[in-house]
Amino acid sequence: MSVKVMMQSSGNKTLAGFTRRISFWLGASVLLGGVAAVLLVLQLTVFAQIVAGLAFQHHSLADEIPALKWLVFFLVTRALLQWAADMVAAQGSLRLISNLRSELLQHLFNVGPVGMAGHATGATVTALDAGLEGLEPYFTQYMPRAAMMVVLPFMILATVLHLDGWSFLILACTGPLIPVFMALVGYRAQAIMDRQWTQLLLLGSSFLDALQGMTSLRLLGRARDAVAAVADMADEYRCTTMSVMKVAFLTSAVLEFFASLSIALVAVVFGARLLEGKADFQSAFLVLLLAPEYFMPLRAFSASYHARQNATAAMAGISKLFALPAMAARHENQLLAETLVSVKCENLSAEYEANRPVLSNINCTFARGTLSLITGESGAGKTTLVRLLLGLLSPVTGRIVAEDAHGIAHRDWQSNIGWVPQRPCLVHGTVAENLRMASPQADIASLRNVARQADALSFIESLPQGFDTLIGERGTCLSGGQVQRLALARVLLRKPQILILDEPTAHLDPESERRVATAIAHVATHCIVIVIAHRGAIITHAQQVLRVHKGQVFSGPHLLEHAA
Numbered sequence: 001m002s003v004k005v006m007m008q009s010s011g012n013k014t015l016a017g018f019t020r021r022i023s024f025w026l027g028a029s030v031l032l033g034g035v036a037a038v039l040l041v042l043q044l045t046v047f048a049q050i051v052a053g054l055a056f057q058h059h060s061l062a063d064e065i066p067a068l069k070w071l072v073f074f075l076v077t078r079a080l081l082q083w084a085a086d087m088v089a090a091q092g093s094l095r096l097i098s099n100l101r102s103e104l105l106q107h108l109f110n111v112g113p114v115g116m117a118g119h120a121t122g123a124t125v126t127a128l129d130a131g132l133e134g135l136e137p138y139f140t141q142y143m144p145r146a147a148m149m150v151v152l153p154f155m156i157l158a159t160v161l162h163l164d165g166w167s168f169l170i171l172a173c174t175g176p177l178i179p180v181f182m183a184l185v186g187y188r189a190q191a192i193m194d195r196q197w198t199q200l201l202l203l204g205s206s207f208l209d210a211l212q213g214m215t216s217l218r219l220l221g222r223a224r225d226a227v228a229a230v231a232d233m234a235d236e237y238r239c240t241t242m243s244v245m246k247v248a249f250l251t252s253a254v255l256e257f258f259a260s261l262s263i264a265l266v267a268v269v270f271g272a273r274l275l276e277g278k279a280d281f282q283s284a285f286l287v288l289l290l291a292p293e294y295f296m297p298l299r300a301f302s303a304s305y306h307a308r309q310n311a312t313a314a315m316a317g318i319s320k321l322f323a324l325p326a327m328a329a330r331h332e333n334q335l336l337a338e339t340l341v342s343v344k345c346e347n348l349s350a351e352y353e354a355n356r357p358v359l360s361n362i363n364c365t366f367a368r369g370t371l372s373l374i375t376g377e378s379g380a381g382k383t384t385l386v387r388l389l390l391g392l393l394s395p396v397t398g399r400i401v402a403e404d405a406h407g408i409a410h411r412d413w414q415s416n417i418g419w420v421p422q423r424p425c426l427v428h429g430t431v432a433e434n435l436r437m438a439s440p441q442a443d444i445a446s447l448r449n450v451a452r453q454a455d456a457l458s459f460i461e462s463l464p465q466g467f468d469t470l471i472g473e474r475g476t477c478l479s480g481g482q483v484q485r486l487a488l489a490r491v492l493l494r495k496p497q498i499l500i501l502d503e504p505t506a507h508l509d510p511e512s513e514r515r516v517a518t519a520i521a522h523v524a525t526h527c528i529v530i531v532i533a534h535r536g537a538i539i540t541h542a543q544q545v546l547r548v549h550k551g552q553v554f555s556g557p558h559l560l561e562h563a564a
């Protein structure tokens with residue numbers, strides 16, 4: 001993409017980069033877990049000492065009370081430390097995920113609708129939702145467990161070496177088998193996880209597409225096929241999930257087998273030497289208590305290994321979104337106090353792909369109190385010009401200058417634009433709720449005022465509950481003309497100084513078209529109004545016509561007559 005990148009998101013957007021961001025939290029978690037591990041070894045040592053004292057040294061329970069107090073102390077403190085370690089890791093992870101979600105959303109706002117054009121909405125939603133959630137177990141479970149897999153087994157090995165050489169040898173030889181085995185299984189499991197993630201993305205996009213296109217699908221008689229296709233994908237996703245589970249269970253079973261075998265070997269070797277009188281009970285008992293704990297972090301690590309694979313697969317989708325170039329200009333959401341009198345395009349060029357200009361060095365002016373019409377054949381670049389004005393696309397060369405009556409150019413003028421696309425976005429809610437999207441604090445008098453300006457008041461008042469009538473998602477309970485007038489009323493609530501409309505009267509019946517055109521012409525008396533249109537009543541109200549043709553913009557009085 002050659003489009004100028006306005007803002008590159010900062011920082012290393014990889015799992016390693018994200019891990020570094022919460023290194024303090026992970027470090028604290030591992031430290032707390034490490035202290036808990038020391039307490040575990042001490043707890044088992046005291047326990048072995050108590051059992052040996054009671055069984056072989058004829059101690060009474062009263063003799064062991066000080067040791068029992070230590071045992072309880074170690075037990076409780078260790079439980080608290082472990083809880084704290086888990087909490088710290090969870091806290092760091094939740095903060096990171098929350099920050100990442102804000103960063104990603106901010107980045108997508110900077111990318112804007114033009115940059116997102118080739119990206120399926122369902123896949124984006126899945127990456128933002130399930131994708132980011134999928135990273136959480138990686139930070140809360142996998143990373144701390146990976147660290148503890150090094151800390152605790154080494155601590156136990158050191159203790160066992162001090163107690164018995166043979167047991168040390170058995171544990172030292174069997175322990176590393178587990179990570180090696182994990183690496184072998186992991187290679188195969190990663191491919192399945194990647195497939196599962198791709199299927200989830202496809203499922204999300206297909207489901208959303210099927211929902212959005214349900215009317216067309218029904219009209220084409222393909223609704224059942226679409227439902228069947230989504231069902232098939234859901235079934236494939238289920239099968240892949242079962243494969244993931246199968247790999248996870250098999251891995252756990254094999255690891256359990258290795259661990260049990262190793263512990264049994266320690267028990268048999270030590271037991272035989274105990275019978276021969278070559279070892280003492282307390283050491284043997286302690287080694288037997290320590291052996292399962294030696295494998296515990298390895299088993300916990302293996303149980304959370306799928307979290308890493310899941311995160312790696314999810315990260316691929318998230319990285320793709322972070323890698324999208326930012327195309328939209330950033331501007332403050334502040335309305336200007338000064339009145340803008342003109343918006344000038346100076347030597348403006350735009351392109352979506354390198355060396356394929358859609359607009360080349362265009363110059364034009366949009367003045368206050370003027371209704372400017374942008375016309376031209378399909379694909380000429382009318383929408384591209386509007387995208388430049390809206391700040392959704394950055395110019396390759398040139399600039400757009402917005403001036404007030406004193407000739408002062410303002411920087412944050414784009415927040416003063418009101419934009420009505422061809423298909424305005426109305427949400428499931430009441431008429432008033434849809435209008436208040438533009439200004440949540442607006443009172444009913446303001447709503448009535450803008451509705452009157454947009455010629456929408458009479459039809460709103462004729463609805464069963466007036467401004468409290470539910471209009472359905474995308475205004476399904478309203479006609480095309482009513483949706484346009486409602487969208488116009490909504491945008492007027494923001495008191496825009498510049499109003500841009502994309503084919504506002506397309507698909508309307510002559511009466512609705514006339515009413516919408518008159519309402520727009522009325523707004524143009526105190527605004528800079530720019531309308532994309534090819535034909536219809538709106539043309540008769542235009543004071544300026546700009547024709548976009550082969551990357552150039554032509555204007556002149558003859559075009560006005562021609563357009564009319």
Ligand SMILES: Nc1ncnc2c1ncn2[C@@H]1O[C@H](COP(=O)(O)OP(=O)(O)OP(=O)(O)O)[C@@H](O)[C@H]1O
Pocket residue numbers: 114117352353358376377378379380381382383384385
């Ligand atoms: N997001 C995009 N990525 C790449 N090319 C694009 C993109 N949007 C538009 N174009 C291309 O830019 C050119 C101008 O498109 P634009 O939408 O500005 O035309 P238009 O005059 O508004 O057409 P219409 O009247 O059909 O809406 C077209 O050739 C189109 O294929």
